[in-house]
Amino acid sequence: MKGDAKTDGMGKAAYEAEMDKLMPRLQLLNRRLYEAGVPVLILFEGFDASGRGDAANLLLSRLDPRGTRVHLLGAPTEEERMRPFFWRYWTRLPGKGRIGVFENSWYHQLLEARIEGGLKHRRFLRRLDEANQFERMIAEEGTLVLKFWMHVSRKEQKRRLKRWEDDPAYAFRVTKETWKQNRRHEEWIETAEEALARTNNPIAPWTRVESDDRRSRRVSVIRTVCEAFERALKNAEKAAKAAKAEAPKGPLRVTTGNNPIEGLNLRLKLSPKRYEEDKGELGNRLAELQNYSYLKRLPVIVMFEGMDAAGKGGAIRRLATALDPRGYTVFPVAAPDNEEKAHHYLWRFWRQIPKAGHWTIFDRSWYGRVLVERVEGFCRPEQWGRAYEEIRDFESQLAEAGAVVVKFWLQISPKEQLRRFQERQRLEHKRHKITDEDWRNREKWPLYRDAVADMLLQTSTPEAPWTIIEANDKLWARAKVLRTVAEAVEKALKAAGKPGERLRV
Structure with a gap:
């Protein structure tokens, strides 16, 4: 040279x-x-x-x-x-x-x-x-x-x-x-x-x-x-x-402490009339907040996890309906494709992080590492065991960059899940929602219960807390989701500096 x-x-x-x-x-x-x-x-x-x-x-x-x-x-x-x-x-x-x-x-x-x-x-x-x-x-x-x-x-x-x-x-x-x-x-x-x-x-x-x-x-x-x-x-x-070699069995629980989903009041309900009132008021509020988050260059990440048939899709639709479609993306998470499997499990989620002022709604998320991958044995115990720290670090970087991180766990009872499964089998327009895999997952309810408990206890932080949604009643769950998102964005907007202030090294 x-x-x-x-x-x-x-x-x-x-x-x-x-x-x-x-x-x-x-x-x-x-x-x-x-x-x-x-x-x-x-x-x-x-x-x-x-x-x-x-x-x-x-x-x-x-x-x-x-x-x-x-x-x-x-x-x-x-x-x-x-x-x-x-x-x-x-x-x-x-x-x-x-x-x-x-x-x-x-x-x-x-x-x-x-x-x-x-x-x-x-x-x-x-x-x-x-x-x-x-x-x-x-x-x-x-x-x-x-x-x-x-x-x-x-x-x-x-x-x-x-x-x-x-x-x-x-x-x-x-x-x-x-x-x-x-x-x-x-x-x-x-x-x-x-x-x-x-x-x-x-x-x-x-x-x-x-x-x-x-x-x-x-x-x-x-x-x-x-x-x-x-x-x-x-x-x-x-x-x-x-x-x-055969993967060693991981512990049933890795976290001491009470299971956060035990003792939930799943009988909470909202009347259709009250729900419509709340939906209208919260929808208008969210539309305004989306505009303000754009002006303040505040990225918003809303993430949904929950048991099968817990109502994630319905809650996402009600949230999305309130927003300007030009400013948000819904990212449904399925099994990783070959390119995604060739990378670190967080890679595909980093690619979907919204730019400042925009929203991304995740239908399932990076928490699959400590849920389905843990329960089904798709990764070894040492992999999902270190994922808690990796996820905390990931979400900390999102928050440090100014993102509002809202995480939902939608919880239903085994009895309500069975009712919804049977309804999906019975009604032709809902039949596509039920698969053999859903029934297999239901048989592993105790394993998922333990995995969920560890996830909630290990990864709920001040900057990215979990909100548990009592989801036996769909109207109650949807209203609580809308209200929680609105409150989180309002809080972040009050704490935000001038537009563009966070765009630095």
Whole structure:
């Protein structure tokens, strides 16, 4: 690469000998990772002119381009700024057998904001902790996370920038900001060292590459990638063997404390007359609140879970009827498709997060991980066991970005569920709502009861609380849903700052 010609370190013969061994090895490992279905995330961070691009290009020259995607991200777009900080990174994660390469990732965005943009130290540290959690979540589900910090001395960076600046073909790469980084080299080092120390962990470690010498840098990067690929393959083999073995039985309950759904008064009713009055008043109120949430750029997420035939669909229809369809989306959650299965279970939900000022209504949600996947054995106990913390972190990020998170659990009695099942079988226009799977789920009522109790106790937080709906009477349930959403949005609007205030790092 122009401006990167200094090679006082490794000799040419030694370099070529190393690369002759490493490159075929890299290609073979790439093919084996694809066959094993291991996702790979590679980050190249460091100073401008530190050789990030050269290292990435060299790596990509031997990786299968059909399974590799490069992300060179600049400042967030307006669309990205209207969502949580990690949204643009979650949505770009590679699937199984794929490789995602980031030249400038969340770390570059945070370092730049801290040094040049006035990001407060406390918020900087919080984002780094979120990065740790993000990387840990995807790594625990099988993604190989490789992080490179490409270090270059101030003197060598300056030399390279001058060479670029003097060459018309490369001069566009050198800007005022680039020279400013060189002048503040020590400050960048100090801040970067703090970030690397806080986010260096066994499951997603940093590799520091001394980049003054091009040949040494290239060998270091390729060797590190090969070694990491080999470790990932061994881990994948172990995971495959464990998956074939019979999954150990998880505990019936993982949380001590009373079951929140025990003792509910399921006899609560609302007269048709009172319901119509409430529906009209609450509908008008919600229509106004939707407009105000748009003006304040407040995203709203309403999520419905409940026993089969508990009335989720009817409650969603009544809520949606009150809203302007241009400002909301209803996302019905079914079994994941092949692309969704190739990613972390939260990936498909991150993709549906509304932008600021818009609403998304989820008909079932990410809680399937600790409900149906737990009960049916679709994931192992250690997976659904750690999902409680992962979900709390997910919802915390939504709330921190300004979202109103409203979560409903609709509860009916076994007797009422049976009545509704039989009605669905009897009435032709409702028959499509009942399946054999519904009857099988009913037989597992005690297992779902325990899973629901753990879910409610583990994931009800001040920023994303659960509201339990007594749903034996549909009119009572629908009115309570409308009222709860209205009250939650009103409360958030009162606490919100000026429009657009939350759209920051």
